[in-house]
Amino acid sequence: MNGPAADDHSPWMPFESRRRARDEKREAVLRTAVHLFLEQGYHRATLNDVAERLNITKPALYNYFRSKEEILFECWALGQEQVDEIIAGINVSGENGLGKLRALVRAYAATMATEFGASMVRFNPRDLSPDNEKTVRAAKRSIDRTFRRYIADGVVDGSIKPCDPKLTAFAIAGSLNWIGHWYQRDGALSPEAIADEFAIRLTEGLAARSTKKRSAIKAPDGNNNRKRPKGGLHEHHPRPAARAADQPGRAGHRLRRPPT
Amino acid sequence: MNGPAADDHSPWMPFESRRRARDEKREAVLRTAVHLFLEQGYHRATLNDVAERLNITKPALYNYFRSKEEILFECWALGQEQVDEIIAGINVSGENGLGKLRALVRAYAATMATEFGASMVRFNPRDLSPDNEKTVRAAKRSIDRTFRRYIADGVVDGSIKPCDPKLTAFAIAGSLNWIGHWYQRDGALSPEAIADEFAIRLTEGLAARSTKKRSAIKAPDGNNNRKRPKGGLHEHHPRPAARAADQPGRAGHRLRRPPT
DNA sequence: CACATATATTACTCATGGGTAATAAAAAGT
DNA sequence: ACTTTTTATTACCCATGAGTAATATATGTG
Structure with missing residues (x-):
């Protein structure tokens, strides 16, 4: 199964220069x-x-982690960081409800096609320490609330037709989370194609029937769902945080090390 | 956590009459x-x-199962059996593509709200023996093909507007499978409510815009998506196969026992 | 070079939990 | 009742894999 020939590009060369950071x-x-x-x-x-x-x-x-469980948690945390940045970006985008929902669907779908993204939904929180489990469950609830909020916002501002935000959020998040289960990184579908397709398919049933051409409420030029203003939001090739640790990350859990 | 007081209604009474089948x-x-x-x-x-x-x-x-893995597999098999019956019923229903898809969504959603149903998507096939893993993966592919076929049928017969069956099937199945992850059997939502809501929400974006009132193509009277003709199809309280073993079930894996 | 620090290795401990052997106690058959 | 079969119990075995101790090897520093 896991043959001995698996040296993709490890910082540890078999028996030579080991001096990487x-x-x-x-x-x-x-x-x-x-x-x-x-x-x-x-x-x-x-x-x-x-x-x-x-x-x-x-x-x-064990020079880098205190336990297997910590490794599991950190994998999850890297995925969660991506999502946090996505949401932070959308929250300041000034879009209407439908616009925010579409942006979230799009970026979240792309994240689910990464391994750290998939780890958010493939790992069992029960395998974590009680504290870490609480952290994970709180984060999951937070994501769920975000979906519901965007939907509810859309219903209020008229961009989304009336619906139950709770079940609608479940349905959309379910489709997205499932990507983490079926997506094969070596398959025919690119993350972008999936993200685009899902952004359309999952929201087309929700868009209010042009009740007053409200759908483009605050995007003067055509940057509708193309590229985020700045900051993170993943740039379509979200290589897992290649050096997210030079500056102490805003969250308190990067770059910790065992007692010494 | 798992206190000693957990005797729901086990056929084994603590130390008395043990004579059940x-x-x-x-x-x-x-x-x-x-x-x-x-x-x-x-x-x-x-x-x-x-x-x-x-x-x-x-x-x-070990009087009833040969290994822990076998128990895992049999749990999955009970869920799979429900789905097989659902699909068999729909296949002979004579509905058009959209009708079949809706019926499947509805019944599948309700199954996901049962524990055996959830086991189909919560368990990791990698924990099974190679043979059983193959069986499970084949069954999953089969379900996926069924979704795609109903969608493709609908596109052909005009009840579903043109779309990519593969991604559409993924999106719908994802929403449904996710029910197995979030549904709490003691929560506020009934399986029926979820099933109804999902059957509507997941297909409303797909229905062809009344291109010629084709939507009721082969249902003379008004039995559009209300009640299935006969056969299985789950009757709204799919108690996990309470005695699916009186007659030897059509599948070949009920009622086996260790070598003796 | 000597010394400190960081990082790796070899060789262990040890709890866990699936599975088995030997045997006892019911149920069923005669 | 006596025998056979089924089903349960007690008391083990033992492979696995996370984690640790003691120690070695770089790497850098004054």
């Missing part, structure tokens, strides 16, 4: 871990597997 | 197992947990 290695661990966790499942993938793929041995991992 | 016990094991597997995850739930809830001890389980 600490954080790059930390992230390499997470990339390998999330890949194996998704492929085999958290419980079936062992830390030996992870270490072997990186040309190191299991105890070396 | 074998198959009832077998199913009781599956009901308890699927519940714990969903609650704690397959790997965290132990066979000791399962046995304890049934007022027996772990080795007693």
